[in-house]
Amino acid sequence: MYIQLIENRRSVRSFKNTPITENHLATINQFLDELNQSVGPFGHSAEFTMIPVSNHINAEGEKIGTYGVIRNPAAYIVGMTKNTKVHLIDFGYTFEIFMLNLLDLGVGSCWLGGTFDRKMLSAKFEKNNSFIIPAITPIGYHDERPSIIEKTMRRFANSDHKLAxxxxxxxxxxxxxxxxxxxxxxxxxxxxxxxxxxxxxxxxxxxxxxxxxxxxxxxxxxxxxxxxxxxxxxxxxxxxxxxxxxxxxxxxxxxxxxxxxxxxxxxxxxxxxxxxxxxxxx
Ligand SMILES: Cc1cc2nc3c(=O)[nH]c(=O)nc-3n(C[C@H](O)[C@H](O)[C@H](O)COP(=O)(O)O)c2cc1C
Missing domain, CATH: 3.40.109.30 (putative nitroreductase (tm1586), domain 2)
Incomplete structure (x- = not known):
């Protein structure tokens, strides 16, 4: 299953303006539990939390900012880990498997390591100085209509050009x-x-x-x-x-x-x- 998912994967920045179904939410929560317990090749797990949003605003009325890069996300998954080489590699490993599992459900995502308001989320979640938020992802159903922001970001990162x-x-x-x-x-x-x-x-x-x-x-x-x-x-x-x-x-x-x-x-x-x-x- 994963080979096909990896072949079909792409970063999704534009989502349909529809909430995630109850069924899918239950499965995503199950995937989140698994994610929080899973380890990467170096044996470390990380901590992940889901923040449902509407219009980029969470239940507490706070805005999860993404500099206009993400459209209509249903929620964000925020991850935290220690700032060491092996923890960061394991973070990449476990979070990516989670995102592939989401894709299998028909739920899109996009790694965000730069274009989000890290300051706000850090103040909210980082427990101490050795914990960082390396990346987050928006989740939701992919809106496949061409969007200007999606095209711009893909052109900016030269996303369709993969090295030989x-x-x-x-x-x-x-x-x-x-x-x-x-x-x-x-x-x-x-x-x-x-x-x-x-x-x-x-x-x-x-x-x-x-x-x-x-x-x-x-x-x-x-x-x-x-x-x-x-x-x-x-x-x-x-x-x-x-x-x-x-x-x-x-x-x-x-x-x-x-x-x-x-x-x-x-x-x-x-x-x-x-x-x-x-x-x-x-
Ligand atoms: C660790 C990491 C951080 C990323 N950070 C951002 C980001 O901050 N903003 C963004 O729009 N895309 C971000 N991306 C998505 C990349 O731009 C994207 O993976 C790349 O252009 C290739 O496109 P594709 O994923 O559709 O194959 C990030 C990807 C990774 C793996």
Whole structure:
């Protein structure tokens, strides 16, 4: 199911002006419970809360601002976690699986790491300084009529331009781009990473497939991407990529596990590339 969902997914910023049905709400609450208990590859969970809104206003009369980017959301899901590398990756991982589950219900969403009023939500939810709100998502039924804001945001982030397979994935080391046709059983799992969402569509995933059954996951940091943010947003993208990859290997029936590969011998000649974790096929 996940492969098809990932293939059909896109960021949804324009919603129909209709509330979410009671049935769907009950299921979404169940997904939320699961989300709050689920962990990513590094074993951490995060905290997520739903805020129903009408006209962007919550039950307490407060406005959840999104700088005009989101139209007619039925609710927002706000997530909190610790500001460490592994917590942020796990946040990306678990939240993305949740969003794919929503899509299976016919409910759209859009990662928002930048265009929301973080100050207001932080004041409301962040318990202490080590907890941050890395991202939120609006939810609702996709209004598929073309909207100017949606088109503008997609053009702005160049959303429809996904990098080529051989730009992201490598064979043995970073000197050998991996062609799709040569990726064997990993073609679909890697393709699922490639078509995933990423902050400003920067697509920072870089993976090296080695002959001993490992896929080594790296991040290629976009220099100065985070600006004034106090956390590394692109770590969320890595978690999302890992979630897409894992969903696909599970569905295809490739068995394996996440591992930190001590003493990895892959030369890195780009200062922006950093090793994250490996998948070992067993
Ligand atoms: C971590 C993260 C943060 C994002 N933040 C925003 C945001 O603040 N505002 C926005 O409109 N889109 C945001 N996006 C959506 C991306 O722009 C979008 O995923 C990308 O352009 C690719 O488009 P697609 O998701 O439709 O494939 C974010 C995506 C991710 C993964």
């Amino acid at each position: 397979f051989e730009t992201l994935f490598f064979n043995q080391n970073f000197d050998n781009p991996l062609k799709k046709e040569a990726a064997g059983i990993y073609e679909i799992p890697l393709e699922m990473i490639r078509i995933g969402p990423s902050a400003s569509n920067k697509q920072p995933w870089r993976m090296v497939v080695t002959a001993d059954g490992f896929i080594h996951f790296f991040i290629k940091h976009t220099p100065n991407y985070n600006g004034r943010l106090k956390f590394d947003m692109q770590l969320l993208d890595i978690g999302i990529g890992m979630a897409h990859f894992k969903s696909a290997v599970d569905e295809i029936g490739i068995k394996g596990e996440w591992r930190i590969y001590e003493g990895l011998q892959i030369p890195i000649n780009d200062p922006n590339i950093e090793y994250i974790m490996s998948w070992q096929t067993l």
